[in-house]
Amino acid sequence: MSKEVNSESVSLCPLSTPAATEQEMLCIFGTGDLGRSLGQRLFQTGYKVVYGSRRPHSCGPLPPGTQAMSHVAAAQSARLVFVCIHRENYNFLETLAPQLKGKVLVDVSNNLKKNMYPEANAEYLQRLIPGAQVVKGFNTLSAWALQNGPSDASRQVFPIVSLIMLSLCYLPGVIAAFLQLYRGTKYKRFPDWLDRWMLCRKQLGLVALALASLHVLYTLIIPIRYYVRYRLAAHTISQIKENKTSPFDTTMAWRTDSYYVIGILGFGLYLLLGITSLPSVSNVLSWREFSFIQSKLGYLTLFFCTFHTYLYGWDKFLQPSSYKWFMLPGYMLSLVVPSVVLVLKLLLLLPCVDSTLTRIRQGWERTDPEQERKKLLLT
């Protein structure tokens, strides 16, 4: 994880006013990934946060509103100390025993392997500082999850997984085509993994369709959710009270309309693929009709769904604030495989490549001139 805190990507105002008038000070040892993410969340919940660091003046960017000090000074200023340091580096804590006496220490550490040490990390910490009260906690939270906050899983996971699975239906066909081009024949068996992958495309496709349907259903339900209606009503009322009007955003209108339209087109074709895979329907289709729908319209479906996601991202691809901790958001990651498949398919559609592939698929074989010469000599 990156060491940089992108101040644009996180809103850092406390979410609630603390119950007590005097905000409680909490101390965090370690300004690494977990320390910074935890500090950010604790600050947002209304606590004052101080970091204990080896390098308080050069420890890199910290969540705004928090400060860094030496371990000794930080430990003295709080009753609760989160030890966000790897167990391997705990030994220096022994020297802080006087400052940590009577304090509650939270051990958040995890080890790389099971049974790495004879005693648990918290027991070890307790042994180092017998005067403190050690508790274990927060070790199952990831710094990444803390940093990004809760995400509406159904809202993001369904379409993302669906798009990746759809592209995985078409990737083996593209790999097969390149393999056939490379070998110059269609009469050599594909590797087992590719054969098996090709055979499970129908199942992959149907699961992908089910997930896309959930995405569409969920999207349709969003406007009637209580939370959304409440936010909308509250926003409208506050605008009326403040006598404000938001100007009509033409770009936003284009953006949403276009990704909705392309999404609907993509979903329509997706459904067609699903319907034609029903035995009662596929049995009445000729092979040409079936492969036109599954292959040609299938790629068009993939194109629409990919384009829908690109349009959803719009200019966010160019905005640094979209890349929290320099990581790509889920929908951008989900675009990698479909984009690769579509680019490879475009290469296969180049006339010179396409004509060779068509000949190979019609039974033509590229012969090795050297082997041909040897054959002639033998006969």
Ligand SMILES: Cc1cc2nc3c(=O)[nH]c(=O)nc-3n(C[C@H](O)[C@H](O)[C@H](O)COP(=O)(O)OP(=O)(O)OC[C@H]3O[C@@H](n4cnc5c(N)ncnc54)[C@H](O)[C@@H]3O)c2cc1C
């Ligand atoms: C909702 C949905 C439903 C789907 N239903 C079905 C379905 O019912 N049936 C289905 O098969 N797929 C189904 N799919 C998956 C996908 O649509 C098809 O497999 C589609 O035909 C893939 O097109 P393609 O051009 O990539 O590959 P293909 O049409 O397979 O073309 C690749 C080329 O590889 C060659 N080839 C393919 N298999 C082999 C092999 N084993 N050995 C040698 N050569 C081979 C052929 O020469 C072919 O020209 C479904 C997908 C979705 C999303």
Ligand SMILES: NC(=O)c1ccc[n+]([C@@H]2O[C@H](COP(=O)([O-])OP(=O)(O)OC[C@H]3O[C@@H](n4cnc5c(N)ncnc54)[C@H](OP(=O)(O)O)[C@@H]3O)[C@@H](O)[C@H]2O)c1
């Ligand atoms: N990352 C996660 O998602 C996650 C999740 C659950 C639990 N954890 C646990 O949280 C702890 C910290 O993990 P992390 O990912 O935040 O690690 P990290 O990014 O490597 O940060 C560890 C911090 O410890 C301090 N440190 C390093 N070496 C030290 C030393 N020799 N002496 C004293 N302090 C030293 C450094 O802070 P200063 O430079 O400021 O001193 C450093 O930034 C680990 O025990 C880990 O198992 C992490």
Ligand code: HEM
């Ligand atoms: C009727 C058709 C569709 C409609 C109305 C629709 C609508 C939407 C909406 C409103 C969003 C934004 C969601 C948000 O704000 O979180 C979205 C995002 C997305 N859609 Fe669709 N969609 C449709 C079809 C599809 C299909 C078929 C796919 C392909 C699998 C797809 C893939 C995605 C992806 C990957 C995202 C980004 C998800 C995220 O990170 O939030 N959509 N769509």
